[in-house]
Amino acid sequence: MDTRIVPLAPGRAAALESAYARAVAATRRRTILTLAAIAVLAVAAGFAAEVRPLVLAENIGNFTAYLGRILPHLTLGNLRGDLAEWYWGLPKWAALLGETLLMAYLGTLLGGLAAFLLCFGAAENLARTRAGRFLTRRALEFARTVPEIVFALLFVIAFGLGPMVGVMALAIHTAGALGKLFSEVVENIDMKPVEGLVASGATRVAAIRFAVLPQVASNFASYGLLRFEINVRGAGVMGFVGAGGIGQELLVAIRNFYYTDVSAILLMIVATVMLIDLGTERLRHHLIGLEHGR
Amino acid sequence: MSGGHTSRGHAVEVAALRARYPDAFRIAWPARLATVGVLLGLAGLTAFALWRLDVSAARILNGLGRLGAFAVLMLPPSAGGRFPDFLHALAETLGIAFLGTLTAALLAFPVAFLAARNVVPNPFVHFAVRRGLDVLRSVDVLIWALIWINVVGLGPFAGALAIACSDIGALGKLFSEAVETADRKAVEGVTAAGGGGLHRVRFGLVPAVLPVLGSQVLYFFESNTRSATIIGIVGAGGIGQYLTELIRVLELQQVSCLVLMILVTVAVIDAVSGRLRRALIGGEAR
Numbered sequence: 001m002d003t004r005i006v007p008l009a010p011g012r013a014a015a016l017e018s019a020y021a022r023a024v025a026a027t028r029r030r031t032i033l034t035l036a037a038i039a040v041l042a043v044a045a046g047f048a049a050e051v052r053p054l055v056l057a058e059n060i061g062n063f064t065a066y067l068g069r070i071l072p073h074l075t076l077g078n079l080r081g082d083l084a085e086w087y088w089g090l091p092k093w094a095a096l097l098g099e100t101l102l103m104a105y106l107g108t109l110l111g112g113l114a115a116f117l118l119c120f121g122a123a124e125n126l127a128r129t130r131a132g133r134f135l136t137r138r139a140l141e142f143a144r145t146v147p148e149i150v151f152a153l154l155f156v157i158a159f160g161l162g163p164m165v166g167v168m169a170l171a172i173h174t175a176g177a178l179g180k181l182f183s184e185v186v187e188n189i190d191m192k193p194v195e196g197l198v199a200s201g202a203t204r205v206a207a208i209r210f211a212v213l214p215q216v217a218s219n220f221a222s223y224g225l226l227r228f229e230i231n232v233r234g235a236g237v238m239g240f241v242g243a244g245g246i247g248q249e250l251l252v253a254i255r256n257f258y259y260t261d262v263s264a265i266l267l268m269i270v271a272t273v274m275l276i277d278l279g280t281e282r283l284r285h286h287l288i289g290l291e292h293g294r
Numbered sequence: 295m296s297g298g299h300t301s302r303g304h305a306v307e308v309a310a311l312r313a314r315y316p317d318a319f320r321i322a323w324p325a326r327l328a329t330v331g332v333l334l335g336l337a338g339l340t341a342f343a344l345w346r347l348d349v350s351a352a353r354i355l356n357g358l359g360r361l362g363a364f365a366v367l368m369l370p371p372s373a374g375g376r377f378p379d380f381l382h383a384l385a386e387t388l389g390i391a392f393l394g395t396l397t398a399a400l401l402a403f404p405v406a407f408l409a410a411r412n413v414v415p416n417p418f419v420h421f422a423v424r425r426g427l428d429v430l431r432s433v434d435v436l437i438w439a440l441i442w443i444n445v446v447g448l449g450p451f452a453g454a455l456a457i458a459c460s461d462i463g464a465l466g467k468l469f470s471e472a473v474e475t476a477d478r479k480a481v482e483g484v485t486a487a488g489g490g491g492l493h494r495v496r497f498g499l500v501p502a503v504l505p506v507l508g509s510q511v512l513y514f515f516e517s518n519t520r521s522a523t524i525i526g527i528v529g530a531g532g533i534g535q536y537l538t539e540l541i542r543v544l545e546l547q548q549v550s551c552l553v554l555m556i557l558v559t560v561a562v563i564d565a566v567s568g569r570l571r572r573a574l575i576g577g578e579a580r
Contacts, residue, residue: 042396048389049450049531056446056455063445102343109340145560146553147524149436153541154549158364159357163347237436240528241538244347251528254440266433273432 070263087264093249097268099163100245101276103238104231106167111174112224115140118175119182120208125191128204136179143176148234152243163244170231170238181223182216189215218287225280225287232276236269368550376548380536384555386450387532388563390525391518394457399511402462406469407495412481413473424467431463435521439530450531457518457525468510469503476502505574512567512574519563523556 008016072086087093118136120126127133152169159165193211202210239247246265253261312319373380407413409423438456446452481498489497526534533552540548 038396041392045389045392045396048385049393049454050386051393051451051454052446055451059445059447063442066441066444099347102346105339106343106347106349109336142557145520145557147520149524149527150537150541150553153527153538154364155357155361157541157544158360159353164349164353167347167349233432233434237434240436250437251440254437254444266437269437270429270432274428277428277432 070259070266072260072263086260089249089261089264093246093265093268096239096246096249097272100235100238100247101232101272103163103166103170103245104228104235107170107235108174108224108228108231110167110171112178112220112227114171114175115178115182116220118179119186120212122179122183123186125187125189126194126208126212137183140176140179140183143172144180145176146173148173149237149241152238152241156242161242161244163238166235166238166243166245169243170234173234174227174231178223178227182220185216185219185223186212222284222287225284229273229276229280232273236273364544364546367544367546370547371551371554372547373551374545374548380533380552380555383526383533383536384559387522387526387534388519388559390450390453390457390530390532391515391522393454394522395461395511395515395518397454397458398461398465398514399507401458402465402469403507405462405466406473407499409466409470410473412476412478413495413499420470424470427463427466429463430459431467433460435460435525436528439525439528443529448529448531453522453525453530453532456530457521461514461518465510465514469507472503472506472510473499508574509571512571516560516564516567519560523560 007013072082074082074086118140121128121132122136122140124133127136148169151172152165155165155168159168189212193215194207197207197211235245235247236250237245237247239245239249240251242248246269250262250265250269252258253265405423405427409420409427411420414420435456438459439452442452442455442459446455476499480502481494484494484498522532522534523537524534526532526536527538529535533556537549537552540546540552
């Protein structure tokens with residue numbers, strides 16, 4: 001087989017090469033411009049955020065020393081005793097952690113219910129009036145843009161200290177976040193079953209129950225579980241503003257330099273969050289599997 | 295079905311259908327029992343939670359009255375002559391979000407390749423890296439802020455470091471997933487042309503995943519703008535510091551002004567970064 005390579009005419013080759021060089025130069029210019037813009041922004045942000053690299057460099061030893069100090073003193077000879085000393089507050093902490101989980105659960109459930117009631121009015125394909133849809137969307141946007149801890153700060157003053165406030169704050173934020181996701185799911189459904197039911201005289205509620213719900217239920221549950229995961233983290237810090245859960249205890253430990261308590265509580269939170277993550281991931285895969293199996 | 299049939303005729307028709315298609319009318323008891331069981335379980339847990347967290351209707355009603363009074367006191371929003379201070383705090387907030395996200399992205403980028411199964415085949419390495427990222431991720435930003443305040447003192451710098459720490463975990467996980475789902479053909483092409491391990495990453499993977507990564511970073515910048523507004527609650531700088539202070543002393547007109555400023559800023563950032571993200575992903579499709 002003849003594999004001789006025919007060289008291009010010199011003029012053509014030069015034209016191609018210069019076009020290639022121009023294309024490369026254009027990409028390079030764009031990359032450099034982007035990088036320069038990021039660098040300028042970073043410097044400006046550094047000024048705004050009072051970044052002091054020297055302080056960091058000086059005190060980075062503090063960070064490792066801090067980590068060293070919060071670690072418990074465990075010896076192999078007296079492991080049981082050391083562990084008992086490290087986790088001296090276990091019953092109290094476990095109860096508070098349980099309270100945190102219940103807060104996350106109730107907040108997700110109540111917020112999810114509100115989102116469920118509102119999402120059909122916010123979805124383009126099922127909303128009855130444009131004005132209603134607009135208002136519902138803005139309300140959901142407000143609920144998810146204001147951080148839950150800001151709601152908690154306000155509610156603590158109105159309702160008094162305690163986990164109930166944390167639940168309400170989590171619920172409002174959850175309603176906003178899930179309401180948006182739910183309405184997007186509803187917008188992506190197949191409308192034929194809905195049209196069929198409406199044509200045979202079904203009411204709006206019946207159409208949603210029998211034509212929409214079967215299409216969206218597993219997705220809703222999956223998003224709800226994802227939100228539960230996020231809310232467990234959120235509920236963990238609600239105590240910082242007096243809204244219940246384990247956060248209060250952690251805040252006290254960090255502020256008052258009860259070093260080993262910090263690591264004990266942090267370890268409990270991290271372990272719980274990881275377990276919840278794994279559990280909900282399993283459940284969500286199961287739910288998605290159910291949907292594909294159908 | 296309308297008109298011609300009496301209700302008696304209708305019943306007969308249904309009975310006939312039932313006789314002809316028994317399967318369609320059979321109630322799936324195991325599935326129904328499972329649903330009822332799950333619902334009962336959830337309801338029980340809800341009742342327990344309501345009792346354990348002392349949620350009481352009386353408290354809610356009382357509180358709602360006070361909340362209504364607050365809402366009236368919030369209007370009209372006014373900065374009370376401190377608008378320049380608020381603007382400065384807002385700039386600080388954006389600075390915290392930007393630097394935190396940038397630092398997290400730069401640090402997560404190399405780590406993500408270590409956590410990706412198709413780059414580092416050693417299962418122990420990517421398992422260890424992934425669990426490490428999980429630990430970083432499962433500690434909340436506010437907790438990181440408290441820890442960094444002990445190291446660099448009160449102020450926005452601690453906030454930026456806190457956001458960077460918790461986001462390395464989240465971005466590292468997302469990045470490594472993007473690397474794992476990247477098209478293998480480019481990598482195989484580089485290998486076939488005699489490229490080594492680093493060449494495979496640089497010319498086979500990086501160009502493919504960069505737009506996805508960029509859009510994820512922008513998305514995190516949006517969400518970090520929200521986080522940075524609250525990080526001041528524990529003293530780590532930004533607009534949250536004013537927010538906490540003013541809520542505590544019930545200067546509610548200024549509070550509503552701050553909330554309004556946050557809402558506008560978040561909306562603007564969302565719009566800008568949404569544009570940029572679409573441009574990035576669109577550039578990819580072309």
